[in-house]
Amino acid sequence: MPSAEHDPQALIRRLTALRGTDLPVHGGRTMAYVYDSGLAGLDELAADAAAAVAGVNGLDMTAFPSVVTLENEVVGRAAALLGGGRTEVVGTFTSGGTESCLLAVLTAREHAARTRGVTAPEIVLPVTAHAAFHKAARLFGLTPVTVPVDRTFRVRAADVAAALTERTALVVVSAPSYAHGVVDPVPEVAAAAAGRGVLCHVDACIGGWYLGHLRAAGDLPAPPAFDLGVPGVTSLSVDLHKYAYTPKGASVLLFRDAELRRHGWFAHASWPGYPVVNTTLQGTKSAAPLAAAWVVLHRIGTDGYTELSRRVHLASRQLADGIGRIPGLTVLGSPDASLLAVASTDPGLDPFVLADETRQRGWYLQPQPAWGDSPANVHLTVTAAVADEQRISLLLAEIAAAADRARAVGPATVDPALAALAAGLDPDTLGPHEVDLALTAAGLAPDGTMPARMAPVLATLQALPPALAERLLPEVVSRLYGG
Numbered sequence: 467m468p469s470a471e472h473d474p475q476a477l478i479r480r481l482t483a484l485r486g487t488d489l490p491v492h493g494g495r496t497m498a499y500v501y502d503s504g505l506a507g508l509d510e511l512a513a514d515a516a517a518a519v520a521g522v523n524g525l526d527m528t529a530f531p532s533v534v535t536l537e538n539e540v541v542g543r544a545a546a547l548l549g550g551g552r553t554e555v556v557g558t559f560t561s562g563g564t565e566s567c568l569l570a571v572l573t574a575r576e577h578a579a580r581t582r583g584v585t586a587p588e589i590v591l592p593v594t595a596h597a598a599f600h601k602a603a604r605l606f607g608l609t610p611v612t613v614p615v616d617r618t619f620r621v622r623a624a625d626v627a628a629a630l631t632e633r634t635a636l637v638v639v640s641a642p643s644y645a646h647g648v649v650d651p652v653p654e655v656a657a658a659a660a661g662r663g664v665l666c667h668v669d670a671c672i673g674g675w676y677l678g679h680l681r682a683a684g685d686l687p688a689p690p691a692f693d694l695g696v697p698g699v700t701s702l703s704v705d706l707h708k709y710a711y712t713p714k715g716a717s718v719l720l721f722r723d724a725e726l727r728r729h730g731w732f733a734h735a736s737w738p739g740y741p742v743v744n745t746t747l748q749g750t751k752s753a754a755p756l757a758a759a760w761v762v763l764h765r766i767g768t769d770g771y772t773e774l775s776r777r778v779h780l781a782s783r784q785l786a787d788g789i790g791r792i793p794g795l796t797v798l799g800s801p802d803a804s805l806l807a808v809a810s811t812d813p814g815l816d817p818f819v820l821a822d823e824t825r826q827r828g829w830y831l832q833p834q835p836a837w838g839d840s841p842a843n844v845h846l847t848v849t850a851a852v853a854d855e856q857r858i859s860l861l862l863a864e865i866a867a868a869a870d871r872a873r874a875v876g877p878a879t880v881d882p883a884l885a886a887l888a889a890g891l892d893p894d895t896l897g898p899h900e901v902d903l904a905l906t907a908a909g910l911a912p913d914g915t916m917p918a919r920m921a922p923v924l925a926t927l928q929a930l931p932p933a934l935a936e937r938l939l940p941e942v943v944s945r946l947y948g949g
């Protein structure tokens with residue numbers, strides 16, 4: 467008999483108990499991080515597909531040809547949707563949006579070095595570009611050149627054009643941006659980039675699958691042009707683990723042609739081991755996310771996704787209209803997609819307190835600190851699970867009630883003396899003692915557990931200079947992991 471600690475059922479019970487402390491992943495109440503189609507049986511189907519390829523190693527696609535077929539079918543669907551009808555479009559399946567963005571940047575850096583002799587590459591990024599591109603710039607040694615956005619949080623093509631130099635390896639635009647859900651003017655930016663012989667990546671990680679199928683719905687207003695059919699667009703990332711509702715670990719990076727794609731691949735024959743060709747950043751590679759994505763894509767199908775997109779579109783519009791009618795709240799930037807950033811027009815109504823209040827009632831809205839001209843707000847990712855009349859009415863009523871309670875609680879404040887002290891700290895020379903002081907002042911426990919009310923922590927974070935916040939945030943995480 468296995469002892470209790472090895473008993474399969476006891477282990478699963480323990481896992482289930484641990485999961486009880488997480489945000490729910492189904493039901494539409496968690497409006498960030500998770501994507502729920504609301505369709506029954508998908509998790510089980512995906513789990514079966516993952517189990518069927520358990521142990522397969524995508525590292526060697528010649529030894530496991532099944533991964534080639536699965537990947538070709540998955541990438542083929544993405545290319546059919548977002549390839550702009552260009553038959554030369556190819557792609558790569560990756561572990562997620564971050565890996566797709568990293569690979570797009572690495573490919574562009576190598577392309578610029580090999581075809582244009584660029585040795586100190588720059589990457590032009592609207593300030594609204596996803597953090598993954600800053601990570602890529604850091605990892606791969608590109609200098610980020612940031613470009614401001616207009617009042618609707620869209621970049622202006624003229625500003626991008628002015629930022630281009632002979633060292634620019636890549637220009638990035640979002641379709642849509644994560645923070646505000648708006649689509650940058652892709653045709654104008656791509657044309658400016660092409661005019662200088664520079665590559666242009668469309669980050670459609672979050673919205674590509676949704677917007678592409680919305681376009682197919684035909685009877686709804688067409689989304690702005692954003693895919694590889696737009697002249698000058700050279701690559702595009704689209705996450706399947708977002709609006710394709712597949713299990714986590716699934717994204718596609720499309721390229722205008724195979725010649726461009728090859729620049730991001732890594733080949734190595736100068737060691738005593740096996741000949742290496744890596745098409746992604748990984749070595750040994752699970753086939754589970756690929757098989758799970760493959761089965762879900764086929765199961766839902768084009769008509770299924772079109773219907774899901776239609777429902778998400780209508781729900782997003784209803785939510786945006788309804789939130790706009792709640793006194794003291796406003797939706798930022800006239801979103802093009804299914805992401806809403808809700809800010810406050812009432813100084814007595816703190817969006818972070820609003821988020822705490824909705825969370826206590828079982829709805830997770832994601833706080834986004836103020837940055838540049840973007841005020842503090844809460845982010846809502848609208849997925850199909852929330853897209854029915856009753857749930858939308860319930861959510862709007864919850865937000866209205868939470869706004870009233872947030873006004874009664876009052877805004878979270880930061881002690882000005884503390885803020886002044888923090889502003890004087892040098893992030894580069896901060897010792898453990900100062901880190902402890904700063905985190906305690908921000909309201910965090912020594913073991914890293916988060917307080918039930920996050921508004922004071924977020925208010926403090928928002929008041930810190932970004933370099934100091936970037937020094938302190940990893941310390942918070944380090945405490946969680948026992949550091």
Ligand SMILES: *Cc1c(COP(=O)(O)O)cnc(C)c1O
Pocket residue numbers: 562563564565567596598640642643644669670671672705717
């Ligand atoms: C989610 C997202 C990413 C990064 O994707 P991950 O899957 O979280 O790694 C990149 N860009 C945008 C616009 C996103 O929304």
